[in-house]
Amino acid sequence: MLTVHIDGKTTTIPAGGTILDAARKLDIDIPTLCYLNLEDLKVNNKAASCRICVVEVEGRRNLAPACATPATDGMVVKSNTLRVLNARKTVLELLLSDHPKDCLVCAKSGECELQDLAEKFGIRESPYDGGEMSHYRKDVSPSIIRDMDKCIMCRRCETMCNDIQTCGVLSGVNRGFTAVVAPAFEMNLADTVCTNCGQCVAVCPVGALVENDNSWDVVDALADPDKVVIVQTAPAVRAALGEDLGIAPGTSVTGKMAAALRRLGFDHIFDTDFAADLTIMEEGSEFLDRLTRYLGGDQTAKLPILTSCCPGWVKFFEHNFQDMLDVPSTAKSPQQMFGAIAKTYYADMLGIPRDKLVVVSVMPCLAKKYERARPEFSVDGNPDVDIVISTRELARLIKRMNIDFASLPDEDFDAPLGESTGAAPIFGVTGGVIEAALRTAYELATGETLQKVDFEDVRGMDGVKVATVQVGPHELRIGIAHGLGNARKLLNRVREGETFHAIEVMACPGGCIGGGGQPYHHGDIELLKLRTQVLYAEDAGKPLRKSHQNPYIIELYEKFLGKPLSEKSHHLLHTHYFK
Ligand code: HC1
Numbered sequence: 001m002l003t004v005h006i007d008g009k010t011t012t013i014p015a016g017g018t019i020l021d022a023a024r025k026l027d028i029d030i031p032t033l034c035y036l037n038l039e040d041l042k043v044n045n046k047a048a049s050c051r052i053c054v055v056e057v058e059g060r061r062n063l064a065p066a067c068a069t070p071a072t073d074g075m076v077v078k079s080n081t082l083r084v085l086n087a088r089k090t091v092l093e094l095l096l097s098d099h100p101k102d103c104l105v106c107a108k109s110g111e112c113e114l115q116d117l118a119e120k121f122g123i124r125e126s127p128y129d130g131g132e133m134s135h136y137r138k139d140v141s142p143s144i145i146r147d148m149d150k151c152i153m154c155r156r157c158e159t160m161c162n163d164i165q166t167c168g169v170l171s172g173v174n175r176g177f178t179a180v181v182a183p184a185f186e187m188n189l190a191d192t193v194c195t196n197c198g199q200c201v202a203v204c205p206v207g208a209l210v211e212n213d214n215s216w217d218v219v220d221a222l223a224d225p226d227k228v229v230i231v232q233t234a235p236a237v238r239a240a241l242g243e244d245l246g247i248a249p250g251t252s253v254t255g256k257m258a259a260a261l262r263r264l265g266f267d268h269i270f271d272t273d274f275a276a277d278l279t280i281m282e283e284g285s286e287f288l289d290r291l292t293r294y295l296g297g298d299q300t301a302k303l304p305i306l307t308s309c310c311p312g313w314v315k316f317f318e319h320n321f322q323d324m325l326d327v328p329s330t331a332k333s334p335q336q337m338f339g340a341i342a343k344t345y346y347a348d349m350l351g352i353p354r355d356k357l358v359v360v361s362v363m364p365c366l367a368k369k370y371e372r373a374r375p376e377f378s379v380d381g382n383p384d385v386d387i388v389i390s391t392r393e394l395a396r397l398i399k400r401m402n403i404d405f406a407s408l409p410d411e412d413f414d415a416p417l418g419e420s421t422g423a424a425p426i427f428g429v430t431g432g433v434i435e436a437a438l439r440t441a442y443e444l445a446t447g448e449t450l451q452k453v454d455f456e457d458v459r460g461m462d463g464v465k466v467a468t469v470q471v472g473p474h475e476l477r478i479g480i481a482h483g484l485g486n487a488r489k490l491l492n493r494v495r496e497g498e499t500f501h502a503i504e505v506m507a508c509p510g511g512c513i514g515g516g517g518q519p520y521h522h523g524d525i526e527l528l529k530l531r532t533q534v535l536y537a538e539d540a541g542k543p544l545r546k547s548h549q550n551p552y553i554i555e556l557y558e559k560f561l562g563k564p565l566s567e568k569s570h571h572l573l574h575t576h577y578f579k
């Protein structure tokens with residue numbers, strides 16, 4: 001252990017720690033911008049590029065960046081001298097000299113770490129203003145807007161994209177004032193292997209990377225008297241929406257969210273959780289079909305089945321595992337199953353044509369915006385899901401419409417597409433989809449009642465988990481990964497011949513609860529754990545906890561689909577993948 005003294009206080013930290021680690025242990029606030037340390041994910045942004053965290057170290061002539069300077073035993077540090085403050089002020093003035101001052105209309109205004117520091121340091125103008133500012137074109141993908149005029153070269157996005165997600169889309173190009181983070185050849189993001197996961201957006205401290213905001217499209221649809229506008233909310237949204245609306249993290253806001261959506265003017269308030277139950281019916285049946293054929297010696301039966309509900313993951317395997325495109329489940333994601341059922345079964349119930357019905361999704365995910373726009377999810381140019389907004393965009397809409405969220409009563413979703421079992425909310429957590437599938441697969445395979453529905457072995461935040469689960473006579477080997485880098489590791493093990501029967505992958509840390517459209521998590525794993533607890537509690541509190549028990553799903557099969565994997569189910573609820 002090392003003993004470190006900062007501003008007259010003393011602490012000890014393990015060897016290898018930095019001055020910043022010691023300061024945080026002492027609750028001494030040293031500002032940071034480029035710093036990003038996701039300890040549980042074993043990732044550290046090593047850029048040390050912004051220099052806002054400089055401190056004085058006794059015995060050293062130069063100021064030292066606290067985030068990148070290893071602590072030594074007996075080190076004496078001053079974190080807040082006049083010299084330090086002046087250096088930080090100069091750093092900010094230099095950053096602002098090449099940064100647009102359009103805070104009034106910036107998507108990140110109010111949540112921008114640079115704006116917060118400029119305000120804290122009372123920066124009113126920069127002595128370095130006056131030169132030509134560099135200008136870049138805006139790059140707009142279905143999910144993300146890149147505005148590189150605002151890039152401060154902190155490189156956090158690169159760390160997320162390259163080290164955690166292993167997508168390798170972003171890297172620093174050019175020198176001096178023209179330096180930015182960009183895809184190779186400065187291509188459009190949409191033309192690269194970007195998965196739209198949005199993890200670069202989740203960690204950008206400024207407005208250089210933001211979601212493609214569709215909240216005004218929702219307002220336009222709601223204002224159109226010729227349309228019936230319905231909404232579905234993803235499992236993970238309810239675990240985090242409150243954070244942007246003044247409610248403590250770790251609080252479920254399911255009932256208030258339904259109430260707020262009703263007050264926003266949606267005609268019917270539905271739930272993606274309903275479609276999560278439907279996904280389990282289709283994916284679980286597909287799994288059992290493949291497993292039975294595989295165990296019977298059918299060489300064409302591919303295992304492990306891979307979950308296919310995460311669109312970032314789908315695009316990742318389409319780019320990186322082209323030799324395995326027949327391995328993932330063909331089941332569409334719950335978002336897309338919901339859209340397909342809404343625009344057929346439900347539109348028929350209402351007696352309206354599909355183009356009169358507008359389906360809005362609220363998702364924790366930016367890739368869902370890209371997913372809804374995939375051409376295979378449209379019929380004659382009319383998409384199954386019309387508009388996707390993120391959790392953050394919904395929070396903005398609620399504020400924009402002057403809805404006092406905290407004092408709303410708890411309300412219910414509408415029937416029939418709003419009912420769900422406990423198996424559905426846990427879709428939003430890493431391990432949850434496979435747990436939900438196991439509950440149903442067990443009962444379908446054995447014909448027996450599953451007594452203990454909690455599969456503890458598939459839960460938890462480890463990046464790659466492997467569990468063995470007994471389903472009747474079969475001992476199944478299950479793999480689970482969250483974060484695309486972990487998914488790559490797991491899939492490489494499959495390629496090398498390791499046996500798995502089923503694998504769940506979610507692109508984002510912790511699963512959808514850590515999605516790129518959620519309130520900014522700033523790499524705080526403890527916050528993600530709180531969100532996780534919300535969803536497990538919602539599951540535990542439901543009277544029915546297995547997807548096949550959902551009475552509205554049973555009715556949907558009886559009245560419309562026939563049975564899982566029927567021709568109609570295949571047509572509406574299954575998809576295929578592209579090289
Ligand atoms: Fe997800 Fe899913 S769990 S992909 O993470 O399968 O976004 O929440 O809606 O579609 O249900 C996201 C979450 C979400 C789908 C479901």
Ligand code: SF4
Pocket residue numbers: 144160161165167168169170193194195196197198199200201
């Ligand atoms: Fe990389 Fe994901 Fe950002 Fe695309 S969205 S650039 S894959 S981090």
